[in-house]
Amino acid sequence: MNRIFFRFFMLVMLSITAATFVIYFAMSRLFGDPLEDIARRQSSAQIFLIEQYVDAAPADEWLARLNRVREVSGTRFDLIPLPKARSFLPAVDLGALDRGEVVLDVEGKSFYRRVDLKGERYIGSEDDVIHVQDLPIDVSLALQMEAVRYVIVALALLVPIALWSRSHWQGLQSLSRVADEFGAGKLSARAHMQASASIYPLAERIDHMADRIEALLVSQKNLLHSVSHELRTPIARLEFALELLDAKALDPALKKRIAAMEGDVLELNSLVNELLGMARLDSEQALYLDTVDVAALLRSAKAALPPGQPVVGVDATPDAGTVEADARLLGRALSNLLRNAQKYAASTIRMTARREAGRVVLAVEDDGPGIPVEERERIFEPFYRLDRSRDRATGGFGLGLSIARKAVVRHGGSLTVEASELGGARFVVVLPQG
Structure with missing residues (x-):
């Protein structure tokens, strides 16, 4: 400005x-x-x-x-x-x-x-x-007289221009501050300028735009939250009914079919949990910050990973130290990255942590097929998946990476993806403070 x-x-x-x-x-x-x-x-x-x-x-x-x-x-x-x-x-x-x-x-x-x-x-x-x-x-x-004339003319022009520009500068600074706050998630931020302000028409349009965006986002969050909660009751009924049906069924073919239905209900329940988790991240709830040991956080995320292949290695440098973070939320982000890597890795997953220029850098990489360059931003969009199929072989709903990025951004950090030395994808979490 x-x-x-x-x-x-x-x-x-x-x-x-x-x-x-x-x-x-x-x-x-x-x-x-x-x-x-x-x-x-x-x-x-x-x-x-x-x-x-x-x-x-x-x-x-x-x-x-x-x-x-x-x-x-x-x-x-x-x-x-x-x-x-x-x-x-x-x-x-x-x-x-x-x-x-x-x-x-x-x-x-x-x-x-x-x-x-x-x-x-x-x-x-x-x-x-x-x-x-x-x-x-x-x-x-x-020459001195000419210089004095020049100074007088310059001041006669610059003083009114400075006074006129000052009001514009203050107004634009206010709009810039509102844009920063609104972009950071404070949807209630408004300019609230007086009608006599020089840039009042622009501020008024920006406020109206912010009102519409806030109304749309709040409506979307409320709908997502309400639908997710409303789905829990019929899902619970289905689970109870399937358990009763499974207990009385004698036909092996019917039992197999009931098991498949239970798997579908379990998948639907997982989807509802993911939606609720995403709604909570968007609701501007305060973070419960605490001093978190980075190496312990990586080991905890590894321990929470479902058992099986591939092998997960943890490498935290001694200078990784601690970070001020919400342990539950940051751990959720790392768990989502690990589950994504487990889904696509061939045999190896590697987790690393180091301190770089005062920042803590965490990385999760695998030796899978990798992610095309043109898709590396889209994979963080909700419900977007490289594999468009919806069967259990691929698993997931396309929400894990979106939730991970939202959790990292809430900490003031960033989450990006790049090519790994192992041959697959490398997800990099950068946290601004340690």
Whole structure:
């Protein structure tokens, strides 16, 4: 946000500077150089002596008057040949010199003027030039005045712009804060700006959008939670009925069919539990933070894994230490990652933990078929599975990885997937504090 207003400030400053130079060159082109005009006014006494006193003398007294001026003036008056004077001046000033005009040299604090265009003062006067040096020219004051003008103009523009921008900046900061809070899961965050605010129309639209999103999400959570709870009662009835039916059934084929039905009910019950767990993660419940030993957490997740192949290895470096976390929730995330790895691994699963740049990095990897690059984000979507079949051979409902990511994000961390050195997938959990 600050970058926007810094760039705006720099643009205004550059515009003022550019306008100052444009005005200076335009005035110079149309009315002459302002600095030369100042220097001419400062040299007006010496120019007056030449034009009104020395030049007013009769031809035979011209040199005498010039010498008297030399004696009483603190300025140096010299006569130099015309070619020499022409060599001192730039090409643009040669025409004015040839016409008999006073040509100022502001930097040299001097001016040049031909003695006579027709040779009437004395013999050879048409080839001489008066060179007056050590003139009281000082343009520094003029430059200071121009700088003061520039500062006054800049302040006159920047102060109103700063006041106008400040209200915009505060409003945008408020909207940015609301966006951060809303994105972090605080669905009640709103801008609540006054109608007089400059960006009130934008804030009002954002608040309306947030209201609609909050209503949709709350409705979705309530529906998911209600449906999950309502399903528990008929599932319990089915389980009870199947147990009674199994106890009275004598036909082996019927018993086999009842067992299959019990498996379906068990799968449905697991789905309801997953949905309830997901609803709880979305309900903004507070975390029960505690100091958790990372190595013990990995061993606990391994112990909770259903027995069978593949082999699970645990490697926690000594610096893994502890982490502030909700042990139950973080353990649930690791268990979901382990069950996913067990489903696809060929023979080996490896769990590692280390501390890296002040963060705790946990990884679960396997030697299974891996996950295509284009699918590595979609697998965290609820109900999304690489294997579209729904039979028990593949198992799962596509919720385990979604729940794992939500649990890690609730801790302020991240969960990503990449290729493993073992040949399969590598799920990486990064927790920001230890």
